[in-house]
Amino acid sequence: MRPLMMWLAMPFLAGVLCGATVAAQSMPRLPGEIRLARSADSPGQVIFDHATHVDSSKPNCTTCHSQAFNILKASGRKPITHDNFDRGRQCGACHGKTAFKIDDDCTNCHRS
Numbered sequence: 001m002r003p004l005m006m007w008l009a010m011p012f013l014a015g016v017l018c019g020a021t022v023a024a025q026s027m028p029r030l031p032g033e034i035r036l037a038r039s040a041d042s043p044g045q046v047i048f049d050h051a052t053h054v055d056s057s058k059p060n061c062t063t064c065h066s067q068a069f070n071i072l073k074a075s076g077r078k079p080i081t082h083d084n085f086d087r088g089r090q091c092g093a094c095h096g097k098t099a100f101k102i103d104d105d106c107t108n109c110h111r112s
Contacts, residue, residue: 030054036080044110 030050038045054060069090078084085092085102091109095102102108 043106044112
């Protein structure tokens with residue numbers, strides 16, 4: 001009886017594995033690191049990494065890209081600035097509210 005159960009279970013397991021593979025391939029791939037423009041008085045380069053901002057098991061691009069970082073309209077692509085951050089726009093829409101606060105430690109974002 002056991003060999004029969006194994007033969008019946010193998011196609012089922014193969015189907016599950018194939019389904020998982022197809023599902024993984026249909027997930028969007030996150031872009032690589034993005035180096036933001038650096039002003040003359042910047043204490044260091046800011047490098048944005050999607051992997052630290054998105055749950056890769058269920059990415060939801062529209063959380064940021066429908067509002068703060070509109071990538072669908074050419075006119076929506078505005079430079080990311082510290083002034084916008086300080087006004088609660090762009091990065092400041094989350095940081096200081098739902099994400100880690102930016103106090104006086106510039107090294108949270110700015111790298112030497």
